[in-house]
């Protein structure tokens with residue numbers, strides 16, 4: 486196994502489950518010290534213990550990214566206990582599916598608070614660490630739904646559109662400020678079998694992805710220095726099609742391929 490990430494200290498949000506936990510495992514296996522943050526203490530502990538038992542370095546921390554005021558305090562505590570970081574992976578996310586007005590407003594707003602505001606606040610707290618490092622990376626987990634409208638998942642899609650706009654802007658800003666050592670990668674996967682989108686009907690040519698496939702693509706993309714990691718390959722054509730086809734035709738394509746109807750049957754594991 487390569488030690489490509491030896492010397493890196495990586496904070497991952499929402500690392501107590503799903504692809505966050507898997508990324509923690511994979512980066513630790515490649516030599517990184519992983520800061521496993523989760524809002525549930527036991528989840529952070531379990532993932533860290535699993536990594537340590539496999540010979541990796543991992544440290545559990547409780548972090549709820551919606552508690553924006555606690556984020557600078559978390560950073561200061563981490564600096565005091567472990568030191569500065571070289572990589573931030575903004576992974577925490579939630580989704581609430583259903584007919585827009587039938588869902589409580591609190592669920593819509595919570596979606597933005599976790600997926601967008603928490604991500605912006607974490608980046609605000611830790612970008613100085615990344616700028617000070619000799620080689621650093623910011624990885625933002627968005628979604629393939631950031632390229633299109635998602636009926637029955639409008640707030641989720643919107644929160645991820647915001648992540649793409651934010652992430653791309655920071656990437657360009659790092660270049661313009663000549664911080665070329667700070668890479669920024671935006672990850673846009675379609676549906677992944679983690680339970681978050683339990684019940685969805687996957688669109689044509691976009692089968693349910695395995696967490697392993699997505700994490701392998703992320704590792705590959707980082708190695709290449711890619712600005713975007715998009716899975717499956719089909720999802721890469723969405724921007725082009727949406728930008729060139731007349732709107733009504735695109736709407737039909739999205740419907741016929743099952744993109745627009747995929748969330749209709751969502752059950753997911755809703756979380757508060």
Ligand SMILES: NC(=O)c1ccc[n+]([C@@H]2O[C@H](COP(=O)([O-])OP(=O)(O)OC[C@H]3O[C@@H](n4cnc5c(N)ncnc54)[C@H](OP(=O)(O)O)[C@@H]3O)[C@@H](O)[C@H]2O)c1
Nearest residue numbers: 499501502503504549550551576577578628676677679681
């Ligand atoms: N699954 C998909 O189909 C899919 C597709 C595209 C993009 N994504 C994105 O990929 C990322 C990871 O999702 P996943 O598929 O691995 O699903 P997941 O297993 O549900 O992981 C989401 C993680 O975020 C955590 N989280 C939720 N609210 C949080 C908060 N307030 N503070 C800190 N952590 C919080 C969850 O913690 P708890 O376990 O405590 O709830 C969980 O560990 C998300 O950003 C998601 O939007 C997922």
